[in-house]
Every structure is written in structure tokens, then in C-alpha cells.
Amino acid sequence: MKNDSPSRTALWVTFLRAAADASPDINLFPDPIAKLFLPKTLKRLATSALFHRLMKFASFRIQRTERLRKVRPYWALLAEILMRARFAEDLLQQRIEEGVTQYIILGAGLDSFVFRYPELLSRVHVYELDHPASQAHKLSLIQRAGLTVPEGVTYLPIDFEKSSVSEVLSQSNFDPNQATLICWNGVSYYLTKSAVKALFLDLAEYCGDKVEIVFDYADGKFFQTKPVTWRQKIFEGSLRFGREPLLTGFYLQELEQLIQHCGFELVKNVPGKEQDALFSPQERGILFSNWNTHFAHIRGIDANTQRQVGS
Numbered sequence: 001m002k003n004d005s006p007s008r009t010a011l012w013v014t015f016l017r018a019a020a021d022a023s024p025d026i027n028l029f030p031d032p033i034a035k036l037f038l039p040k041t042l043k044r045l046a047t048s049a050l051f052h053r054l055m056k057f058a059s060f061r062i063q064r065t066e067r068l069r070k071v072r073p074y075w076a077l078l079a080e081i082l083m084r085a086r087f088a089e090d091l092l093q094q095r096i097e098e099g100v101t102q103y104i105i106l107g108a109g110l111d112s113f114v115f116r117y118p119e120l121l122s123r124v125h126v127y128e129l130d131h132p133a134s135q136a137h138k139l140s141l142i143q144r145a146g147l148t149v150p151e152g153v154t155y156l157p158i159d160f161e162k163s164s165v166s167e168v169l170s171q172s173n174f175d176p177n178q179a180t181l182i183c184w185n186g187v188s189y190y191l192t193k194s195a196v197k198a199l200f201l202d203l204a205e206y207c208g209d210k211v212e213i214v215f216d217y218a219d220g221k222f223f224q225t226k227p228v229t230w231r232q233k234i235f236e237g238s239l240r241f242g243r244e245p246l247l248t249g250f251y252l253q254e255l256e257q258l259i260q261h262c263g264f265e266l267v268k269n270v271p272g273k274e275q276d277a278l279f280s281p282q283e284r285g286i287l288f289s290n291w292n293t294h295f296a297h298i299r300g301i302d303a304n305t306q307r308q309v310g311s
């Protein structure tokens, strides 16, 4: 992010979450809070019956019309946003049962977990880290929506390009020796590769084998060529206009080498083509996955194992 205005991509994510919540054709990620964060016009659109009929029609045509195949990745952004959130929260529910007591949402945007699952906050403390401008805006939207921040949530501002996560967390009651799950969805795209590497190194050193991270990333091939078609140019241009240009993607092998070098191991990687199969057809409804992205789940390796791997 290049300046001091709140993230626009976070607003679009929230619009799509609100639209999916109101859709009669999607049952993947109920989020009744999302619409409370939207300006009136977007809220009206996200919940309008006509909009949902158009979404259903568009999904049907894009999947069945050869001529529209190239539009598929842009349409599939909706699925990407919902599927990655569900992938992370399914893992979180499982880990809470197994004893994870800390959940960090890095680049949280307008994520509404703490309002959707207040009953879990006695079992897991939530730390939301985000760009100062995005976080300040979120806190004002929470107030405007008449919501009360529950106990068990800590908001911490950070610019990933300038400060380390450990530096920021160490100013709170976060305990690096407790089992922790980190959700880092929808952010790696907008950072430089060196910022991604610095973040992994920092977290491995700070939390060792107590930490797991779930995140999504763009496939390296997405960055192989400059945008050439008008669709690619419009997409790139709109992100640049919103001052959140896409910067980083990885080939799987490259990512594996990077995380191993930083002190993590890959638990699971789900490429775009396999993401649909994570969910039932009833849950997905009109959604289909984005083939340009991956979901990853990585785990810190303890220092002794790391030395053996390195030797």
C-alpha cells in the first residue's frame, strides 16, 4: 500500500462477502456482519435480488460459453475470497479443539471473525494486525455499525514493508511460546518478495515450532508476462488505481525452497484447480475456483530439526 488511505481491496472483499451471504445460490461462508461495513449503495447492491439473479446468470454463461472462458479468472475472484476464508477458518476450528490459544489475522481488512464467533474468544485470543490507515478506518466502521469490540481481541497497526510482526506483537500480551495459528489471506500479492521472506524469517525466529500460517498466493506464471489483453490491463489498472498493485507470486517449488530456508515446512498446498473439490457442490453453488492462486498451510520447524535438515 502506497499511502495513507484505507485499503480499497478490503472494501471489495467485504462487498463480495456480503453479496455471497445474501445469495440464495452460495452457502460457503456465511458472513452477516460484512454488509454492516458497507456504504449504503454497496449494501443495497449486495443484497438486491436482481443482482443475485444476474450473478447466477453470469456464472452459468461463463462456465458454459467457450468465448467467455477468458473472463473466468476475474469471475473466480469471488470464489477465491470466500474459499480462502473458509479454508483458514476450518483449520482454525480444528486447531482450537487441539489447543491453539492465539489466532493472528495479518492484513485483516474488514474481517469479521470476532463478531461472528464471540463464543470462541474465551478459548482463543485474536490479534488483528493491519496497515494503520486500514485499521483506523475499520475501527470507525465498527463504531458506526453500533458493534462493540468483544474482549479477547487486540488491534495492532503495522506496515509489513517497514516493521516486523514480532516487533509489533511484542508490544502486546502475545506469547510466542503458546500454540498460534496465523491467517495471512489476501496480502502476499501486494508485498515485495523481500517483504514476504522477511515476514517468514521473523515469524520462524520469534515463534519457532509453535506457529502455523495459512495464506493464499498468486501462481508464479501469473507474473511471467506483462498484461497484454484489455481484460488483463483493466484488472491491473484498477488495482494500480486503488494504489494496491499486484507485486508477487510464487511457483510451488520456489515457495517450498523459500519457506524451508526461513524455518517452515509445507503441510498442504492446494492449487486453484483443486480448490473446488475442498467443498461440496451445495456449498459452492455458482462459484468456481481461481486457477491463478494457491492456498498454503505451513508450520514452523523446531530449531533442532532445522539444524539437521540444514546439515
Ligand SMILES: C[S@@+](CC[C@H](N)C(=O)[O-])C[C@H]1O[C@@H](n2cnc3c(N)ncnc32)[C@H](O)[C@@H]1O
Pocket: 001, 006, 007, 009, 010, 013, 081, 085, 106, 107, 108, 109, 110, 111, 130, 131, 132, 134, 158, 159, 160, 161, 184, 185, 186, 187, 190, 191
Ligand atoms: C485484500 S485485503 C485482505 C483482507 C482479508 N485478509 C481477506 O482475506 O480478505 C488486503 C489487506 O492487506 C493490507 N495490507 C496491504 N499491504 C500492507 C502493508 N504493507 N502493511 C500492512 N497491511 C497491508 C491492507 O490494509 C488490507 O487490509
